[in-house]
Amino acid sequence: MSSYEHSDPFDQGMLTVSSIHRLHYEQYGKPDGKPIVYLHGGPGGHTQKSNTSYFNPAIYRVVLLDQRGTGKSQPAPEIRENTTPNLVSDIEVLRVHLNIPKWHLVFGGSWGSTLALLYAQAYPDVVGSLLMCGIFTTRKSELDWFRGPTGATSVFPEAFEAFVNYLPPEERDDLTGNYYKRLTSDDHATRVAAAREWNRWDLSIGSLKTDESNFKQLDDEGWSVPHAVLEAHYGMNNFFLEDGQILKEENLAKIRHIPATIIQGRYDMVCPPQTAWELHKALPKSKMIWIPDAGHTPKEPGTQIKLLEACDAHASLDIEA
Structure with missing residues (x-):
């Protein structure tokens, strides 16, 4: 069709x-x-x-x-x-x-x-x-499936480890909060870099079979930064x-x-x-x-x-x- x-x-x-x-x-x-x-x-x-x-x-x-x-x-x-x-x-x-x-x-x-x-x-x-x-x-329970101890993180352990390890060890107990600090930083380069890693996790688990071409979106700041900033903003506030x-x-x-x-x-x-x-x-x-x-x-x-x-x-x- x-x-x-x-x-x-x-x-x-x-x-x-x-x-x-x-x-x-x-x-x-x-x-x-x-x-x-x-x-x-x-x-x-x-x-x-x-x-x-x-x-x-x-x-x-x-x-x-x-x-x-x-x-x-x-x-x-x-x-x-x-x-x-x-x-x-x-x-x-x-x-x-x-x-x-x-x-x-x-x-x-x-x-x-x-x-x-x-x-x-x-x-x-x-x-x-x-x-x-x-x-x-x-x-x-749905968020735990997405970024918690069970669900996607146990199926894609290597992608999740990369997502976690972007942060220094002392900040890994609050992933959303510490990514959010970077995503709302006054420094443009800090925001862009954090957005790339935030979105990389999303793209890694979105399809049954990972399409490597999807990761090209990470180079598009017009998509990557708003997507990461707002997703983290809503997550920080329990989606209101x-x-x-x-x-x-x-x-x-x-x-x-x-x-x-x-x-x-x-x-x-x-x-x-x-x-x-x-x-x-x-x-x-x-x-x-x-x-x-x-x-x-x-x-x-x-x-x-x-x-x-x-x-x-x-x-x-x-x-x-």
């Missing part, structure tokens, strides 16, 4: 959302089509035109936005006035700005799935359906959420009526598959799709195919305005 090709955006702009932040957004596809918002990963990722490839341009009106402090949004990187509630509110501000009565589909992968769930819980009446992959709900907040009964109850598709790589080393399964069991209108030969990244061949199929399936859903 081939992906979709879109023409250049039919609209783009900058939206002021605080005294500091202006968000960059772009719109693709059919101007009067079924509106979908694409929520990128991170924290600290950004959007690009290739993100539209899952969505049929003859059906969908595709909205991309760069979250606060990332991509073409300004200023970047910026951690002031940059919290999870801020990002969730921004999605709603953008919907109103674009005069979209209701999203036909809210699409999010990894950190984007976090925001998709939080946004749906905050604004359930304007979310028609959800499509999420690489599920992340910010629980301590209570532990387990998204999966609390009272919050899940708000979105049980929303059709959802959950796609998860069986061998995801970034976001433990257990979380996707727990979410699926809690949402009666969800469909669970396991990718047997995939890790975390949506670029895995099996994941890409299922995302395309799911987006086509969601296009046919009868969503009440």
Whole structure:
């Protein structure tokens, strides 16, 4: 199954959302089509035109936005006035700005799935359906899988040792905190060097089979520094959420009526598959799709195919305005 090709955006702009932040957004596809918002990963990722490839341009009106402090949004990187509630509110501000009565589909992968769930819980009446992959709900157990004593660190011990050993021995008991000090240093070279090593760990475990070409991103300061700075910023602040907040009964109850598709790589080393399964069991209108030969990244061949199929399936859903 081939992906979709879109023409250049039919609209783009900058939206002021605080005294500091202006968000960059772009719109693709059919101007009067079924509106979908694409929520990128991170924290600290950004959007690009290739993100539209899952969505049929003859059906969908595709909205991309760069979250606060990332991509073409300004200023970047910026951690002031940059919290999870801020990002969730921004999605709603953008919907109103674009005069979209209701999203036909809210699409999010990894950190984007976090925001998709939080946004749906905050604004359930304007979310028609959800499509999420690489599920992340910010629980301590999930973070322990990612950088703790079990999970990915035991599967990729040599990559994790390199990540740890970048810091001097006396600073290795608080990896996030001591990386964060370097990532927010006044010295540019210190920030860039720390960002390279922070992101190297992420890239080392993102795919079922490591693609060495992915590490070229480490040389792109425009990607590497915001990604590391904001990921560490959110990690230092427990993602500005209570532990387990998204999966609390009272919050899940708000979105049980929303059709959802959950796609998860069986061998995801970034976001433990257990979380996707727990979410699926809690949402009666969800469909669970396991990718047997995939890790975390949506670029895995099996994941890409299922995302395309799911987006086509969601296009046919009868969503009440």
